[in-house]
Amino acid sequence: MSQPETLVIVGAGQAGGRAALTLCEAGFTGRIVLIGDEAHLPYERPPLSKALLKGETDLAACSLFSEASFIASGIEHFKCVRVSAIDPAAHTLRLSDGSSLGYSKLLLAMGGASRTLDLQGRGFNNVRYLRTADDAVTLEKKLTPGTRLVVVGGGFIGLEVASSARERGCEVTVLEAGSRLAARALPERLSEALLTLHRRKGVTIHLGAQIARLNGTDRVQSVALASGECVPCDVLLVGIGMQPNVELAREAGLSTGSGIKVDAYLRTSAPDVYAAGDVCEFPRGDGQLHRQETWRNAEAQGRLAALNMLGQSEPFNSVPGFWSDHYEFGLQTVGVLAADARIIEREGAEDGFLLLYMDAHSKLVGASGWGVGNSVAKDIKLCERLIESQVSLPVEQLADASVSLKGLLRGAHA
Known part of the structure; x- marks a missing residue:
C-alpha cells in the first residue's frame, strides 16, 4: 500500500495559512504540515499597524482560523520552529529542533524580515x-x-x-x-x-x-x-521595508533573485517545490519577474499554489492591488502603475480622486484612488474589470467624473 502524500508548507503567514486552508477545502486527505516560527495561528498582517495597534481588535479577530476550526482541520502546526535546510533531491527538510521531515510537495511561503x-x-x-x-x-x-x-x-x-x-x-x-x-x-x-x-x-x-x-x-x-x-x-x-527570506532556498540550490524565482504556475526550479507570497518572484505579462509585498498577492498566490500542488496546473495571472488606511482617508490601487503610462486624473468628492493609467492603445492598465473611508472601493473594482476587459477606452470620458465607469464597462462588453 502506498503511503499518503505529505504536503508541507514552510511559513505560517497569510500565504501559508491560506494555502493550508485551501488544501482542506479542496478535500485533500493526506498529511498537511504547516511550519511557522511564531507561536500563533496564521493571521492577517494589515491590522497590525492599524486596528490592532490602536487597541480596536485582538489577534484572534485577525486570525485565518479559530482555534476550534484549526483543530478540526487536522493540519499539523509546528510552532516556533524554523527549517534549517532543504534537500530537494531527497524531498526532506531539516528542522531547527534537530528533527527531519519528508515531503511529497513543498510550499515555501516564508515571507521576510524587517530591514x-x-x-x-x-x-x-x-x-x-x-x-x-x-x-x-x-x-x-x-x-x-x-x-x-x-x-x-x-x-x-x-x-x-x-x-x-x-x-x-x-x-x-x-x-x-x-x-x-x-x-x-x-x-x-x-x-x-x-x-x-x-x-x-x-x-x-x-x-x-x-x-x-x-x-x-x-x-x-x-x-x-x-x-x-x-x-x-x-x-x-x-519602517524601512522588508528583506525576503531567500537564504534557505538559495542554500538549497533553488533559483533566486530578489525572491525565490518561480514559473507561471508558482513552481520553483526544484521538482515538487512551490513558492508564494512576499518571498515569491513571479513572471508577469511584461516578461519580467516581479515580487509583491501585499495582502492581496499573498492571499491569491497561497490559494493557487495549494491548488497547483494538487494538480490543477493553473497559471498565476491575478491583477495586483493594495490598500492603505490613514485616519479617515483610504487609498487603493489596482493593476500596474507603469511609469511610462499616460495618467488621466478623475476628480471625486471631498478631496478624493482617481488616477487612471493608460497604455499606448488607450487600454487601462492600472488605477489608484484616494478618498474618505472606503469611497474609492467601488470605482477601483470597476477599474479592475476594465483592466481585465483589455479594450480601448475613450480618454476624454474617463477624465469626466459625470461619466459613469459602470457605463464605460457596459460599453466595453457590448
Whole structure:
C-alpha cells in the first residue's frame, strides 16, 4: 500500500495559512504540515499597524482560523520552529529542533524580515520594528498619550503607524530620506495627498532627512539630522521595508533573485517545490519577474499554489492591488502603475480622486484612488474589470467624473 502524500508548507503567514486552508477545502486527505516560527495561528498582517495597534481588535479577530476550526482541520502546526535546510533531491527538510521531515510537495511561503537600521553598534532598548503580532503588541503598549514617537521611513508601515499613534495622542515625527512619501509605490499626487493629510493631523514630516547620529546610552533620546536639527525621542519605530527570506532556498540550490524565482504556475526550479507570497518572484505579462509585498498577492498566490500542488496546473495571472488606511482617508490601487503610462486624473468628492493609467492603445492598465473611508472601493473594482476587459477606452470620458465607469464597462462588453 502506498503511503499518503505529505504536503508541507514552510511559513505560517497569510500565504501559508491560506494555502493550508485551501488544501482542506479542496478535500485533500493526506498529511498537511504547516511550519511557522511564531507561536500563533496564521493571521492577517494589515491590522497590525492599524486596528490592532490602536487597541480596536485582538489577534484572534485577525486570525485565518479559530482555534476550534484549526483543530478540526487536522493540519499539523509546528510552532516556533524554523527549517534549517532543504534537500530537494531527497524531498526532506531539516528542522531547527534537530528533527527531519519528508515531503511529497513543498510550499515555501516564508515571507521576510524587517530591514534593520544601523544602530552604530549600540543596543538601544526603545527601537521597535513592526512585522509580527508580537511586535504590534509590544509597540501598542508604548503608544500612550504624549509619547514622542519618531518614525524612520515614510512608506506605508511608517505612515500607518504614524496615523495610529496620532489617534492615540502621541507626538509623531516621520523621517523620510526620499524627496516624497511612499515614492517607490505611489505617483506624486498620492504622495502629496498623504503629506498634506499627515501634516494636517499634526505629524511633523522631514523629507530628504539624513540621520547623522542617534543620541543616548541605553535608549535613543534624540535623533540628530544632517541638517543640524535634533528630534527628541521616546520610541523609535523603524519602517524601512522588508528583506525576503531567500537564504534557505538559495542554500538549497533553488533559483533566486530578489525572491525565490518561480514559473507561471508558482513552481520553483526544484521538482515538487512551490513558492508564494512576499518571498515569491513571479513572471508577469511584461516578461519580467516581479515580487509583491501585499495582502492581496499573498492571499491569491497561497490559494493557487495549494491548488497547483494538487494538480490543477493553473497559471498565476491575478491583477495586483493594495490598500492603505490613514485616519479617515483610504487609498487603493489596482493593476500596474507603469511609469511610462499616460495618467488621466478623475476628480471625486471631498478631496478624493482617481488616477487612471493608460497604455499606448488607450487600454487601462492600472488605477489608484484616494478618498474618505472606503469611497474609492467601488470605482477601483470597476477599474479592475476594465483592466481585465483589455479594450480601448475613450480618454476624454474617463477624465469626466459625470461619466459613469459602470457605463464605460457596459460599453466595453457590448
